[in-house]
Amino acid sequence: MKVKADVCIVGGGPAGLVLALILGRRGVDAVVLEKHGSFLRDFRGDTVHPSTLQLMDELGLGEELAALPHRVVRQLQITYAGGTFRPVDFARLRATHPYVMMLPQWDFLELLATHGEFTLHRNAEVVSVNRSDRRVAGVTAMTPDGTLEVEAPLTVACDGRNSTVRRELGLRSKEYGAPIDILWFRLPREPGDPEGMAGRADEGRLFFGIDRGEYWQMGWVVLKGGDEQIRAAGLPAFRAALAESVPYLADRVAEIRDWDQVQTLTVRMDRLYRWHVPGALLIGDAAHAMSPVGGVGINLAIQDAVAAARVIVAAFERGRAPTQGELASVQRRRSLPTAGTQLIQRAFQRGVLAPALSGRPMRPPLPVRLLDRYPALGAIPARLIGVGLRPEHVA
Incomplete structure (x- = not known):
């Protein structure tokens, strides 16, 4: 079977569905290919941060999101032999939602899927990237009903750290050691x-x-x-x-x-040198695998999707797909928050996690003690984790 679309989105995770949701509302025809039959899988990241909660409000989904079964986290606490410390305090954020919502990711994804004006193909595993005149022209996927070929002037890879699109395009990345x-x-x-x-x-x-x-x-x-x-x-x-x-x-x-x-x-951490080729853009973990430190992966990927949607919609409103320069502008905008977040994660891994696993009795690291001793400082890591270095907004 062959279908045509303005945008082919590979991966029905948070980034892919948020991108498809925004594109559909702005009249861009999007097809999403998700290799699994359902979103129900254990141990997926499901920390929904204040920045993402704000975006859900802007998309008109805030109340429905809040109605789903969830838990609210306002502080992060860690217990050492010397006592319990609370280095992160989301309640001190000046934000509409000064907390982290712990929400099963499958519920979050189903909410996005049911409110989107796009086509979602489940059980569609992408096996190859198609090209025409040295430009990505879509993908081929395998489904229970046979081969599905999607023809589109733009393909966006949101298929995670083991991205098939990334592998097929042969893009190189900067690898960071994770201890x-x-x-x-x-x-x-x-x-x-x-x-x-x-x-x-x-x-x-x-x-x-x-x-x-x-x-x-x-x-x-x-x-x-x-x-x-x-x-x-x-x-x-x-x-x-x-x-x-x-x-x-x-x-x-x-x-x-x-x-x-x-x-x-x-745990893996890396970042592509180039997130785009003619006819294709990579975002989220497909472009930059994050450490689980802070649970920021989902939220950073969604921020990528919002930034990408802004560029993609503007191009199609002009009657064409985004140019290579326009795709590059997404990477330029999102590189700073990605690199900055990874730098913070690497410092935390080296300064807090690795010493805690050394096998030697240890007192809490100095930053943890300071943040606990002066509670007002807890807003700083809460801001870095919960809001990020460059939060995006939906117009």
């Missing part, structure tokens, strides 16, 4: 547990939990490649370490019955 990986798993949550986001650093182990209401989404931060050693030690040792480091979960660690319940996130 950590994360083991993800779930445990039930009880009424007497802490609320929000809570971390615990103890004897070379670093755990953090995301409050989902009925359960905890837990992460065990380990040094790069450390998951193999933990798995080799066996599940009893895993459960014992968790119970020792996070005492309020000790009565529930038996819920982890096999390794299938534990997934490893291999």
